[in-house]
Amino acid sequence: MTLLRPLLRGATAALVLVLAACESGGTVDPGTLRFGQIGVLELTVIGPLALGQGETEQVLTWRSDGRWSLREQVRYRGLVGDVVERSNEGSAEPLANAYSQWITDVNDNPGLTLFVEGLDPDLEPRCLVTQSRVTLAIHDDTHDETRTWTRCVPGFLQDLGFNAGPDPAAPRVANLARLARDYTVGENFRAAHEATQPFGTLDRGDDTPSGLTAPVIIRSQETLEAFWLSHEPEGEPPEVDFEAETVIVAALGERREAGDSLAVRAVRPSGVQGAVITLVQRVPGDFCSPAEQRHVPYHIVVTPFLPEPVSFQSPVLVELVDCG
Numbered sequence: 001m002t003l004l005r006p007l008l009r010g011a012t013a014a015l016v017l018v019l020a021a022c023e024s025g026g027t028v029d030p031g032t033l034r035f036g037q038i039g040v041l042e043l044t045v046i047g048p049l050a051l052g053q054g055e056t057e058q059v060l061t062w063r064s065d066g067r068w069s070l071r072e073q074v075r076y077r078g079l080v081g082d083v084v085e086r087s088n089e090g091s092a093e094p095l096a097n098a099y100s101q102w103i104t105d106v107n108d109n110p111g112l113t114l115f116v117e118g119l120d121p122d123l124e125p126r127c128l129v130t131q132s133r134v135t136l137a138i139h140d141d142t143h144d145e146t147r148t149w150t151r152c153v154p155g156f157l158q159d160l161g162f163n164a165g166p167d168p169a170a171p172r173v174a175n176l177a178r179l180a181r182d183y184t185v186g187e188n189f190r191a192a193h194e195a196t197q198p199f200g201t202l203d204r205g206d207d208t209p210s211g212l213t214a215p216v217i218i219r220s221q222e223t224l225e226a227f228w229l230s231h232e233p234e235g236e237p238p239e240v241d242f243e244a245e246t247v248i249v250a251a252l253g254e255r256r257e258a259g260d261s262l263a264v265r266a267v268r269p270s271g272v273q274g275a276v277i278t279l280v281q282r283v284p285g286d287f288c289s290p291a292e293q294r295h296v297p298y299h300i301v302v303t304p305f306l307p308e309p310v311s312f313q314s315p316v317l318v319e320l321v322d323c324g
Contacts, residue, residue, distance in 0.1 A: 034107040035115075035147070036138040037100070038064050043180050047132035047156040049074070050304055054198020058157040058191065060184060064099050064141075066092030068184040074193045074266075079200025081301055082263050084192035088184070098183040105176065106138065112172055112179075114149055119169040127152035134160065134177050149173050157181055158191045196266035197275075199303035202238045202247070203231075206261065207295040212251035215279065217310050219246060231298075238302070246306040250279050250299040252316065258293035259284040264301050265317065274309040280317045288323035 043060040054076035062068040069087040073080055088095060105112040114121075114136070127133050131152040139146040151170040154161035160178050164170035181189060210230040218224050220242055227249065228237035240247055250264050266278040279299075284290070 033142055034103050035143075035145075036064075036103045036106065036140050037142070039139045039141045040064065041099075041102070041180060042135075042137040042139070043157075043177055044135040044137070045132050045153075045157045045160070045177070048129050049076075049196070049198040052129040053304055054200070056156060056191070056193050056196075056198075060157065060180065062095075062099060062102075062180060062184055064096065064103075066095030066097075066099060068095065070185055072192045074196060074198060076198035076200035076303060079202070079302070081199040081201055081303075082193065082265055084265075086185075095184065102176070102179060102183060103138075105179065112176055114147075114172060114176070116169060116172075118167060119149065119172060120167070121147055121149050123167070124150060125152050125166050130154060131165075132156060132160075134164075134173055136173055136176060136180075153177070156191060156194075157185075158189050158194060193266055195268050197269060197304055199248070199264060199267050199301040201299065202240075202302055203300040204263075204298065206297050208251065208298040210251070210296075210298075212249065212296065212298065213253035215248065215250045215252070215277070215312055217246060217248060217306070231300075240302055244305050245302050246304070246310075248277060248301050248303065250277075250301070251296060252279070252281065254294055254296050256292060256294055257284065258291040258295075259288070259321070259323070260295070260297055261321075262297040263299050267301075267303050267306070270311075273307045274311070275306045276311050276313055278313045278317065280319055282319045282321045284323055285320040 041062045045058045047056050049055055054074065056072065056074050059071045060068065067088060069085065071083065071085050073083040075081060106114055131154055133150060134153045135148060135150040137146055137148040151164050151173040152166060153164045153174045160174055162171060162174060164174040181187070208231050210227065218227060221240070224237050224240060224247060228235065248264060250262055252262060261282045263280045263282065264277060265280045268276050270276045
């Protein structure tokens with residue numbers, strides 16, 4: 001979708017606000033502002049995985065000055081498996097204009113506005129296991145007020161559908177959610193945990209004494225207990241139902257720089273049977289001062305049962321992180 005026309009309209013709207021401010025001695029009368037014109041949008045998409053056995057949560061925060069951030073996580077059994085955060089890069093000015101246009105649609109566009117009869121902002125719908133809960137929460141800084149709309153929509157942030165419910169006006173929420181996505185992360189956005197089955201963290205840390213030099217799959221309580229004795233001799237292994245679940249122990253051997261960590265990013269079914277597991281090694285960024293530290297980072301997760309064959313994506317993905 002081209003952003004030129006909406007951005008021009010947004011720039012015009014911003015210019016009108018500036019002129020209004022000049023005419024009133026440098027301040028804008030709050031009554032002339034649309035709801036949320038100065039404020040922030042929080043778009044939350046909670047989507048079911050494996051027919052409700054787990055879920056992903058994607059939270060897009062978009063401010064009226066153009067800045068946005070996105071936080072994605074995957075969960076299983078109430079346990080968080082992995083979290084990924086990203087934010088906009090470069091100038092935020094075009095995104096501020098886009099936000100202004102989005103708010104104009106929310107308030108004034110007859111086909112999109114959320115301020116219509118039949119779109120109850122207090123509705124808490126019960127969604128099917130094939131639907132995501134999509135919430136638009138708009139905070140207006142001028143009046144320190146938040147208004148929220150939640151509806152059921154098929155798909156996730158990257159592929160939100162059009163058949164929203166449960167009420168006839170619900171597609172407005174879905175349409176505005178897609179517009180916010182397209183303006184910020186882009187209509188070709190790919191989710192960090194796309195196509196994964198759910199998984200949750202049993203243990204994660206900077207160093208394991210187990211001596212592992214490669215990831216392993218654990219399929220029995222006996223194997224888990226033997227591993228745990230080498231990993232955490234003083235602790236009890238977590239409870240796992242191995243008839244319905246599988247444990248993944250991610251490790252890549254010894255690292256020699258402080259700040260290195262390891263994460264399971266996705267557990268993706270492959271074909272009729274089997275799965276491919278994606279690991280991510282997170283290392284200090286290019287401008288960090290290296291500090292030597294010998295350690296074996298690890299990430300242990302539980303996931304619904306994985307039939308053979310199970311493989312690990314190669315090469316392991318590498319992400320640069322802040323020095324802190």
